[in-house]
Amino acid sequence: MTINKTTNGKEVIIGVSGRIDSKTAPEFESQVKECFAEADSIVIDLADVNYISSAGLRVFLAAHKAMDAKKGMKVKNVCKEVMNIFVVTGFSGVLDIE
Amino acid sequence: MEIPVKELVTAASVDNLETVTEFVDEQLEAADCPMNIQLQVELAVEEIFVNIASYAYAPGTGNATVRVGVSGEPATAEITFMDSGVQYDPLAKDDPDVNLPASERDIGGLGIFLTKKNMDEVAYEYRDGMNVFTMKKILTEQR
Numbered sequence: 001m002t003i004n005k006t007t008n009g010k011e012v013i014i015g016v017s018g019r020i021d022s023k024t025a026p027e028f029e030s031q032v033k034e035c036f037a038e039a040d041s042i043v044i045d046l047a048d049v050n051y052i053s054s055a056g057l058r059v060f061l062a063a064h065k066a067m068d069a070k071k072g073m074k075v076k077n078v079c080k081e082v083m084n085i086f087v088v089t090g091f092s093g094v095l096d097i098e
Numbered sequence: 099m100e101i102p103v104k105e106l107v108t109a110a111s112v113d114n115l116e117t118v119t120e121f122v123d124e125q126l127e128a129a130d131c132p133m134n135i136q137l138q139v140e141l142a143v144e145e146i147f148v149n150i151a152s153y154a155y156a157p158g159t160g161n162a163t164v165r166v167g168v169s170g171e172p173a174t175a176e177i178t179f180m181d182s183g184v185q186y187d188p189l190a191k192d193d194p195d196v197n198l199p200a201s202e203r204d205i206g207g208l209g210i211f212l213t214k215k216n217m218d219e220v221a222y223e224y225r226d227g228m229n230v231f232t233m234k235k236i237l238t239e240q241r
Contacts, residue, residue, distance in 0.1 A: 022115055050137065053141055053145060054212055055148070065200055085141070085212065089211065090197055094200045
């Protein structure tokens with residue numbers, strides 16, 4: 001998994017590629033958490049991700065909650081396989097998916 | 099379709115997650131498993147193996163045994179996980195409420211829930227001092 005962050009004013013765009021699994025989720029989590037202080041809103045771009053396990057879902061939920069107090073978190077470019085995981089777990093009804 | 103059962107014995111540690119998923123993938127690929135189904139199986143394999151790695155022997159360490167074979171028509175993968183750690187039935191827990199808003203959500207129980215949703219059959223038994231978790235997946239697209 002690699003992470004590429006870009007900042008647009010108070011918005012941080014986090015581009016992820018690879019797998020967000022039990023091994024990589026801690027790194028994903030620390031990268032996302034780093035943005036909480038400075039960012040008003042976060043966009044997570046999953047264009048190059050086709051696999052998210054429950055370890056990754058936990059990070060999405062925690063980030064969603066943290067950003068809820070500000071201007072929120074968006075998730076975009078979700079592929080079919082990942083969307084299926086979001087739907088099955090009810091995350092599709094929780095996350096703001098573009 | 100018949101892919102003979104193969105067995106992997108490895109230390110139950112998250113560091114070996116890739117070894118386990120690669121082992122399972124090899125068997126699935128031998129059975130010409132479609133990619134989307136392979137990803138669903140991988141997800142279940144990760145959830146179960148990481149559960150064993152995290153809880154079965156904590157705070158100590160121990161081994162996990164993984165067996166994978168494919169048979170039948172339509173081709174069905176059967177994957178078995180065994181460990182001799184603390185007795186634990188992951189299926190005993192209620193499913194999480196997936197309709198709750200974010201603020202009320204707890205983050206536990208999602209892994210086993212994903213496993214159930216992505217596999218066609220799951221079963222647990224405690225046998226001869228071992229936790230034995232078996233799951234089955236039909237390797238063709240369901241219409």
